[in-house]
Amino acid sequence: MSDPAGVSASDLAAFVARALDRCGLPGEDAAAVAELMTQADLTGADAHGIFRLPQYVRRLEAGGVNPRPAIRVSRTAPATALVDGDNGMGHLVMKRAAETAIEMARETGVAWVGARRSNHAGPAALYASMPLAAGMIGLYSAVASANHMAVWGGSEPLLGTNPLAVAIPALSEPPVVLDIATTVVSYGTIKNYALNSRTLPPGWLIERATGEPLLDPKRSSEGILQPVGGYKGSGLALVLGLLAGTLNGAAFGRNVVDFNADASSETNTGHFILALDVSRFMPLAAFGEAVDRDLQGLKASQRMPGVDVIRLPGSDRERRVRERGRNGIPIPAPLLADLQALAGRLRIEPLVVQKEAG
Structure with missing residues (x-):
């Protein structure tokens, strides 16, 4: 295989914004989605960043996604809200949902925000991590945009890979950021x-x-994809689907539209995000020090034979952001060819690469 091309984060974001602008997104919205997609690639979520752009473009062109949504937030109680995404880009819907959860949690200490009529929004960690900057813990899940798993013991794909992400702040250590699918991969x-x-x-x-x-x-x-942990993963996917889908009036089970096969139908994707204010339990600095101490103790624990270092959720994420910010985001040759072809079809400037593949 050829070596991947290296693309700077700024060039990648500019390319995505050009493509989405061509598909009808207002400039500010196109830039916001581009920033989040680039952040996905910087953190190493390679299957959820620029890799998804051709698919997003197909759905926008086919009418499956509304490029100019009127996203509405209904605050249903002091600590709960429901976001109607008006079939807009999932990144925009969840950005609004996360901002809403953080704002509400500042008042109430904890906030749960559900979303419906959304779309695929990239990696779960993007949104679970947003409360970190406000000194909060974030928890996020969604109904996956296609069903690829069966309920335990079944053979019909009626469950998605429904992800779960949790982000917990530390002080000097990288924040703990767990982002898992409920399938093995x-x-x-x-x-x-x-x-x-x-x-x-x-x-x-x-x-x-x-x-x-x-x-x-x-x-x-x-x-069908295999669940993580056998029947436990299947059960977790089911529960998350009910919380992110059914509870919000969004799709679940047989109602899920496979966005890989159907470019024109509204998916009614559901999500939820929870923000928890650490200071309601102890001062943020004290919590950060305690988390640091616990993490350092885990990393210093006895290792299995052949293990050089104990890695914790989030530590590689921080390293990848630094490395890719310095060396560029790797784009495999087949994907680069698809993206340059997409640029030609959309009549936009092609993706700028720092070094050619090969």
Whole structure:
């Protein structure tokens, strides 16, 4: 395989903004989505950043996403609110939801904000991390934009990879940022493997008809993803789907629209975000010191043979942001070709690369 091209964060964001502007998003909205997509790539969520742009463009062009939504926030109680995204870009909907949760939590100590009539919004950690800057803990989940998992014991894909992300501030240590799919691997990773013609490891995907391992990512439509932790992952996906989907009047189960196969239908994607003000329990600095102490104790604990370093959720995220900010965001050759072709079709300036692939 060719070496990936390196693209600066600023050039990547500018390219995404140009493409979304061409698809009808107002300039401010296009820039906001571009910033969040670039942040996904900077943190290493490679299946949820620029990789998704061609798909977003297809849905915008086909009318599946409203480029100029009137996003509405209804505050239903002192600590709860519901956001109607008017079928807008999920990044815009969840940015508004997170901002609302933070604002409310400043008043009440904790806030839960649900969202409906949204769309795919990128990696869960983007939104769980937003409360960190306000000295808060964030928790986020969503109904995935397609069903790729069966309820435990079933063979019909009626559950999504429904992610769960939690972000907890520290003081000198990197914040703890856990972002997991409820399947062994996200479907975006399967698509990335297909794009790069890579064979899947056993245990990720099984054939619906036989239950046997499915190793060809280009045959993923014939399979179902395996839940993390067996029946526990299936149960967690179900619970998160009810909280992010059913509770908000959003899609769940058979009502989920596969945005990979359907570019024109409204998906009615549901999400929720919770913001918790640390200072309602103890001073933020004291909590940060305690978290640092606990994390440092875990990292210094005895290691298994062959393990050089104990890594905690969020530590690699911080490292990747530094490295990619310095060296550029890697874009695999097949994806770069798709993006440059997209630029030609949209009649926008192509993506600027710092070094050519190969």
